[in-house]
Amino acid sequence: MEGERDIDASVAQHDSICSTDSARETHAVSDKCDNSSLQYVAPDGGWGWVVCAACFMSHVLTDGIQYSFGVVFVELLDYFKGSKGETAIIGSISAGICYLSGPIIAIFTNKFGCRIITAVGTVIFSGSLVLSIFAPNILFLYFSLGAMFGIGYGMIYLPSIVCVSQYFESKRALATGIGVSGAGIGTFIFSPLTSILIKAYAWQGALLIQAGLALNCFACAIVFRPVTTASVKDTSDSETDNADEHLKVNRINEHSPYKYDYEKYRVDEVSIPTDHTICSESVNEESLNDSVPTVPSRYVSAPLLNDTIHPDHEESVKKKTFGDILRNILTHFDVEIFRNVAYCMFLVSTFLYSLGYYIPYIYLPDTAKEAGIGDIKASFLVSSVGITNTFGRILFGFLSDRKCVNRLVLYATALVICGAATCVGPFLTSFPLLLVYTILFGTFSGVTISLTSVLLTDIVGIDKLAHGLGGSNFFGGIGSFAGPPIAGWLYDVSGNYLMSYIAAGIAIFLSGAMLYFVPCIENKIKSKKSRV
Template sequence: MKDKTKKENKEKYVEDDALSYYSEYEIPDGGWGWMVVLGSFFVHVIADGITYSLGIFYSKWVDYFQTDKATMAWVGSLVPAMTYLTGPVAGALTNVYGCRKVAVVGSLLTTFGFVISIFVNNVYFLYFSFGILGGIGMGLIYLPAIVCVGFYFEKRRSFATGLAVCGAGIGTFIFAPLSQFLLNFYGWKGAVLISAGLILNCILCGALFKPLPKTKIPKESISPVSEKTFQNGNINIKKRKELSVTPDEIVNLTKSENNLATRKLSIDSRHSQYSVGGTRSRISRRSFSGSGLLNVSVFQSHASVISMSVLSLHEQGQASGGCWKETKTIFQQTLNPALLTDPIFVIFLISNFFISVGYIVPYIYIPDYALEKNLHPNKAAMLVSVIGVSNTFGRVVFGYLSDNPRINRIILYATSLVICGIGTLVFPFLEIYPLQIFYSVIFGIFTGVFISITSVVLVDLLGLENLTNSFGLTLLIQGIATLIGPPFAGWLYDETKNYDFSFYLAGITLAGGGLLLYIIPFLKQYKKKKQHVMTELVSDAPPLNSTPPQIVVSLTDIDSNHEEL
């Protein structure tokens, strides 16, 4: 009877906040979710299409504002950079106000920035109106478009998100020639005004992002879950324990002394099935790296940029403390400098800085470069279009390859970027149009790896528990580098009066960043050996709780010694 009572006391029901969070919403895996996918798809078509086609406007702006190319390049770099850097604020706003409202506000802000841009006569005000306001608005549009798809799908989440983000490449393919057409007929002001009108359509897309209807499930329906020992990073459940996981803990995976799940949440699907109301909800490693809420191997382009901002999202509309508190929390979680002591992560950050310096340069300068080579403007725009459509293909291919356990993802990542860099270095020597098209195909396909699997590589290198902090710092570095690359490439043109050195810069930084990544496997091997040695030392050491040797001295001995003295 005593043993039975003891056993019952041990077997407590798990009160899993994360599962309660999901259980409050019935995930339809379809239904209105397909309308959400449709809205997200068109958000990517419009927003990414405009962002990656800004190079078409570049030469017109230089002539209109009578400025040098380095000064003008800041406009093209500010839009994507501000989209990167807006992530934490966008995450906090979405947490407090929901996907629909934030997407609508972002659409209005970008539209406002674009509209007032047609009245400016100063390039520096264009930085503010088009670059900063437009970029911040883009960031507010992208985040809800990604998050809402994840809320509506579970089993089909990978497929649904893949459909949504395909709009990015298709948008680039469409908007490059469309922007050139609008420039030819309406000038840059008319083209920007029409682009602003197209962005207004994102309001309609955002209106599709309605919250999931709540379905309350009582705590009694949550089945007991036992806890086992940890082996090989998996939760092998052994003794039952109170388990409390909040939504941001599942995603942020912050280490907590009192929380089993957040300390060791590297979960293998074979060992982690939670029964809720008779229905099992499986959490697996793939849930985080392939088909889960973050879907980090599928969130591509700006999707991957924003995915880190949604890592701390709780249930919509239930955040306490308001937007400022949420923003502060996200920044604290993101900008944790502790990881900077890890040489593997430091190498990865340096690599991503160089890659990001060169990544956006071809998008901005290829159209103007082609015009200087006496190509027709429509042919110049087609070079960017080809990058867009081939990039979509590259995302799908590398996303598929990265799920193959026989593929070393860091080597795939590095090799693709080296190929991209070498191609960019060679580009100035390609004098004929078919070869320039071939470069656009290569660049588009192989930059797909940089866009699609950065988050997955970070999981491989640093572990799932460090994903939030590591990716947050990576995004910060990428945003800063994006601000530096295009203006510096423009300065090189102003100094040399040709684009050759601008593409050399992009090629060297892309290839150099890729080559740096080849150091990481050796560092991982060294780190693994060091950990193995430390493990052996710890295992050979005497246990801390061992009983110290006892010295027994009898009173008789003490008396005899006293008499001798």
Template structure:
């Protein structure tokens, strides 16, 4: 590169192919969703048996699920970094093995602490290594159909929850909860098969953001439409950093000018070479770190607001599925009918994900607006849950909850891609999950604490509903920030157009005067 041209190189994903093999990636992601979050949602059947076996509190038993959920979130950035360092395929295969080992060891647990470490921590760690790289690959393989692809992939969570909930109840009745965990451990070995399906996408290229538009050699038309504004902003930030660095160097040179005049020219040249080498090493280190973990995301205000939405949403996402079966049992509903409530919820969850994912793909409204509406509805439905007491009423609640939950989950990853750009989705997904881990960890225990204090499982649903409505407020803030960004972008484009129109007129006027 010419020394007069200042820039930086960054590896970004080329335009997503939307090709034939993308559907195999979708199949892999479908199964990963089912064998991770689908299993967590169906774990409410185990909750009742473990609660009875160890004669513990609702809070104590709920820590198993909350530790698994929190571990998935906390380890997500590690999974992203490992995928960049090695490969998505190897990380997912390793995660599948860890999942299986954790659940199998949990079958031999002698107390709740051992269940926390095995079914909670080890299983959650393995789920993070499988879920994060697979979802990232799905985002790279799809562009035009990305909302529908995310919705279809997440439908695996619904279908496997629908199938696994009665299956777990049958296995528990036949082999006890320990035998059922052994069979579940064998089932989760299929995560390794999902990893084998992840063929690397070899369509990355070097992009150079130059200071001068004539010399940068970068056509934003080559980038996906979602990323063009992000790439322009990245170039402007790189230019500003380069100018600031030049200013600092200039000031240091001015301060040491008198001293430098009395120094040997050879010493000055050696110092210049050493300074250049240090700059090169720092630039290489920064590039290497950004390749694995894009820590600059924490300076993105819109990303941080969306992450706060994730924290409060996680407080309410996981508690209802865990406590729905115990709540039904406390109302006198028999075992298989209680388990059927989860299946009803999963069936409507599936419909909600596919249908509202298709609606999102039509782009009738902004994605953030659609997500805000569904989150508000989800919180309202949970607040109404304690009014249900009979099986028919609980079935209606389960159907409404599953439908709105599916509509919410179908697009929240797509919204994240719009906030940061698909080229940063891997790191963004890892950081988003890490920040959201607080809500995933504390949600079920806080709900369990309310249940223990009030001796009523309905209070857990009230807590979840309030948390989701609070999370929707952050989405409203994000929508306002998006409008400001779009307004400022439009203003800058108009000013640039005016300048371009005025310059030919000025040239013509000068020629006339001549």
């Protein structure tokens, strides 16, 4: 396989430069290795743009279907005669499960690769839509269109972003912004399309067609091949007896306007695992010789999990039950990132933001319908959120790559504006005014998907991105679970959407405002440590 050939070539190249005398029973670098430096460099282009395009298409399909739920929501209200809060739980479960499962999906992504996880997620995602057609009641939809849908959605969502992040460094924000902007395009397309399909084939027929379209994510999964390139460069000017001194690498995001002390979280050494790579295929242990060098874990291109493989790994796995294996996998989650204050504050911000984010997507069509706006125009409001969200994701991705822009301040300011607009939203009762609100909400909410992975890379480092993103998705999932039902129950109690939108707006506003204090808190912590 290509991933195996790349690793074999890299190891062979290193062995040709470095000669050692010892038997090297463990995976270590000999003290006699001279004039070499093993360095992982993100491609920053090439096949990475194909991966970016595949990420874009996967978001067009999955996010387009997810965010068009508001159109289906109105039909489910009429079909099952449930309350708004009861029916909204379906959408909250799907979004919540997607994000709550983030840490587990991150672990399996590191174990089995982006390609395999995305392919399995496609089967689950499409199957959940087909199964929902036969739903006898809302409770059944909680499982099929809620939990099952969310698991498949998450297994496509997280690996696609991780894979793009691994292929880019200096252009990471722009590439991520382009990749995830497919969500906006998907929302723009699927909201009116779903409305048209419902009129022609009822909501069951619309879900069946969506399931068929979702199977195209298989093509995206195939594209997510692993990054396995490690380059060895001559450093004859800097000779040293300590082999570790030769293994120097470029610092990631050196020019980031919002930096953290990565050395606090660095693991000194780790052996390169020999049974898998970042994004997909398994690598046969026999394909690598025994002289695989030890390199700093931050810069290993595979895997993200940084675990060392025991020599009798294969046999020990055979003796274990599935439960033992699962528990062993869970122990690999890097809990050290929760000691990072900035990361913890980011998690709280993500939770607050998620409380309010899905309210417009789910309730906007029904809000417009109550204001006397027709079904097609109401679905177009959701589409306008999608298309402006696409613009926002690309715009903020581009801006965040500028050296003069502070990414954290940009992110926080966009959320503050987004929250303020949502508070005003329920007072706008005409189509043109609601259209203005959707443009503001769509544009400034685009900052989250575009910059989340980039900010997390700044905060926890690229080698811990999968874990950082998984933890962020988990807290976002809690907010996504709670937000829509709370908004629906507020409507059932008050008889209108005023309190629902105001509560959502306040949550989003606070999620941005609290991030302004992160640098101050970080500086205080650093000053206390310096005194000690």
